[in-house]
Amino acid sequence: MISLEEARTRILAALAPTPAETVALPEAWGRVTARPVAARLTQPPADVSAMDGYAVRAADAVQGAVLRQAGQAPAGHPYAGNVGPGEAVRIFTGGFVPPGADAILLQEDAKADGGRVTATETVRPGRWIRPRGLDFAEGEVLIAEGRRLTARDIGLAAAANHPWITVRRRPRIGILATGDEIALPGEPIPAGGIVSSNAHALAALVRAGGGEPLVLPIAPDDTVAIAEAARAARACDLLVTTGGASVGDHDLVQKALGPEGFALDFWQIAMRPGKPLIWGRLGVTPVLGLPGNPVSALVCGVQFLLPALAVLSGLPGGAPPTARVSAGSALAENDKRFDHLRAALTTDAEGRLVATPFAKQDSSMLATLARAEALILRAPFAPALPAGAVVEAILLADLGI
Template structure:
């Protein structure tokens, strides 16, 4: 058995980012930049007004002065002339400051007539003017390669005049559920069997992690069927199997994939839930073999599949984000397996949440898993803790998981 940290490190070390593709700007949201974005223009392209008012020469603008309004400069329609002594140009937010003007008289500080404006408050030179290039200059790198694009980044890329982006391809993840006992929802259920939940939960999780899931037909517990389905996944950036990873007689994934050229790296991790986890390679395709039971499969996904998706997507890949919480119940001493207790979060003292573990942590309970808001981390050999002691938790809510 290897540790959670070592397992994640080995998985990440074996993966590289997908090649890049060219997408139109609106398709870039959530994708990882493969090339930096350099601004194709200077923003603002000239000195512009930050407010609605009058472009003026500050020296003229004393309280009580009256200026002649000689034109207008709305955004997009620059004034072609020059502002001379005693003159003003009506200007609007984003309008280019005309030649000769060095300040903006706010409209609330002015009283307009048909062709003049009365100054009610003096203006300072440079005030309310946004200088050329205040935001960015042409040629400047505004977004770096390796960044997952937010909505704000899409806005910045647009402002920098970039209609196309080079982003890493969304990793295509083959998902293979195995087992004689499983049926698709709505299909007839074999006697003693259960409905397949892993494949669709994992597909949603892959989507939440920015990947592109490909659900392969359910493979019965039969070497040939598994091998055939696995061949279909060779076009994927990673194959995720579920079930068939434990030590029982019916653990066929390993034996089935062997003749197909499967090279095992490791298959046991010192953790709970989820000890049996296969990691290896089928030809060129990395294979992550998750445990068959849904809770173990999901916890392993949070710890290993999401970081793997990040790495394939062009990010470094990192352990899941943790936050500080307080134990909402007494916790027993832990054994040598890293434990992940399903818990709800409640507001606690001083803004630190209370993480309340479910009394029954059985790894078959989907309902408990769905209700959980966090996983309480219990390191190997962690001492017993009393209610209220600080603990580290992985919050599950924000990830769409």
């Protein structure tokens, strides 16, 4: 058996980011930049007013002074002239500060009457002016390569005048469920069979990880059918199979893919749920074979497939993010396998997150998995812990899965 960390490291080391594509700005949200985004202009493009009021010479605008309103400078309509001594120009937030002015008299600090403006407070030089380039300067790199774009980044790229963004192509993930016993929802269920849940759960996980799932037709337990389905996946960045990865007589995935040029690595991983894993390469396509057990498939999806999607997307790969939470009940000593306890989350009186493992941890129970809000991580040979101890947990909602 190899450790979970070693398995993940070996998987991630074999993957590389997808090629770039150019998309329109509104499509770039959630995508990963393949090139840095630099400012194409300076923002603000000139000294601008931060408030509604009057552009003035600070030396003039002392309390009680009466100024002559010479014009106005709303946003988008700069004042054509200079602000001369004793003059004020009506200005609004974002308006360009006209030459000659060096401060903004707030409208609440002024009384306007006909063409006259009386200052009711003294203005300090530079007050309420945002200097040219306060936000960013032309040429400045605003967004690095390899960043997943947030809504704020989209706003920033827009402000920097980018209608197009170059991003990594979404990783295309083929998903192949195998087994004589499975049928898709709504289809006739074979005798002794069950409804297939892994393919579409994994497809949703792939979407959550920013990938594009390609759900292949279910392959029966037959080497010819599996090999044929796998050939259809050669255009994928990664082929994920589910089922057929244990050590029984019915482990056909390995047998089927061998003649297709499959360079195989078969691992027993010291983890629970999810011991057996196939890893290899079919021509140029990496292949990740997950267990058929739905809970094992999902937990392996979190530990291996989401990090793989990150690397394929041009992001750093690594362990899924964890949070430190309080154990809601005592935890038994762990054995040699890295364990993932399905748990509910609550918040204690001090506002700390508390993760309480479910009593039944059977790895076939999808309903329990769906109810889980966290996976408490238990390292191999982790000692018994009392309730209230601090433990690491994967918060499933944070991963969108």
